[in-house]
Amino acid sequence: MSSFETGSFEGDPSTLTLEETEQILAGRLPTAPHELREVFEASNLARVTEDLLHVARTGAADVLTIGEILRWHGALLTGIRDDAAGRFRQGDEWVRVGSHLGANPPFVREMVERALERFQSEAPANIIERIAWFHCEFEMIHPFVDGNGRIGRVLMNHQLLRAGMPPVIVRARSRRTEYYPALDVYSRTDRHDEMTRLLALLVLEALRKRIALLTSPDVISLAQWARSADMRGNVAANRAKRQTLPAFRMRDRWMIASDHRE
Incomplete structure (x- = not known):
């Protein structure tokens, strides 16, 4: 079992059904009882995704910045962790994911900036591989008190959209068998091969879905x-x-x- 599964700070998987999620996005509360956090998570993610698509269409953010990351994180955690929304970890806000310890809080911003700089300017040249590397590095830094997985996957889709590729879904059912193990490999070996393979398959699936629906x-x-x-x-x-x-x-x-x- 991956250490990223056993030590995740993302909370339990959502218990919302697809129909209940659609109710929330339509402005209604689900009929069955759920944690208020789940309701905010669904509605916040929808707003961030809409903004993400707008940014990709208009080219408003050709280069991903710290400001964009903090803005989207703040939107994701609104009503969930307002005290931690839109800011990096600071002071004694250490986080541990399984056996992995996130970056020292005073150095978080600098480490995220370095990761962004490397993504934008250094090898590997293959964009899928670069996105996979950045995602792994971002999750190792674990820059936030909460919401690291969600914002990390938002950034992954931003980078895919800017590269002219479709956004992908890292499904909850496959996280234990594919996604968390890929992060675990990176945490132990600094190799992002598994994440690159997973991301390539997800992009290929997303493309095939669009082709099938269109043709x-x-x-x-x-x-x-x-x-x-x-x-x-x-x-x-x-x-x-x-x-x-x-x-x-x-x-x-x-x-x-x-x-x-x-």
Whole structure:
């Protein structure tokens, strides 16, 4: 089990269903009882995502800055941790993620600035690899008291959008098996290969989803497609995870263009 799973400061996974999240985004409270934090998390993330897309469309932030990071973090934690929103850790605000100790608070800003400078000016030249490295380094610094994972994934999508690629979803169900282990590898070895591989697969999936929705008359479940293609369901699912099939997830269900042929 990854130390990043056992020591995460992001809180428990959300118990909101997709329908309840949609209710919150429409300005209504969910009918079932939930922690108020979950309601704020959903609505805050929606506002930040809208701003993220606006910035990407208008080119208002060609270069990611400390100011943008703090602004988005402040928006994410509004109503959740107002005392820590929009500022780096300071004083004796140490954080530990499993066996990893976040950066010394007085040096957090300097370390984030150095990571931004390296991302913008240094190798590796491959943009996916650069984004994966920056994300790992940002999470090792763990610059905030709370919300490090959420803001880190927001920044990842900002960088993807600025590079002309679609945003990705690091799904809660796969974090324990893929995302946290990739961070754990970086914390122990300084190697970001696993995060690069995961990010490349997520980008490929996001692209295939957009292509299918734009070019296919319909999308169907992967299980339905596998039956028509005389392929075992588990084989199709494994190929989807490796992206050797142009499948993608919608509402946590693997889908594929109905007219796809091998």
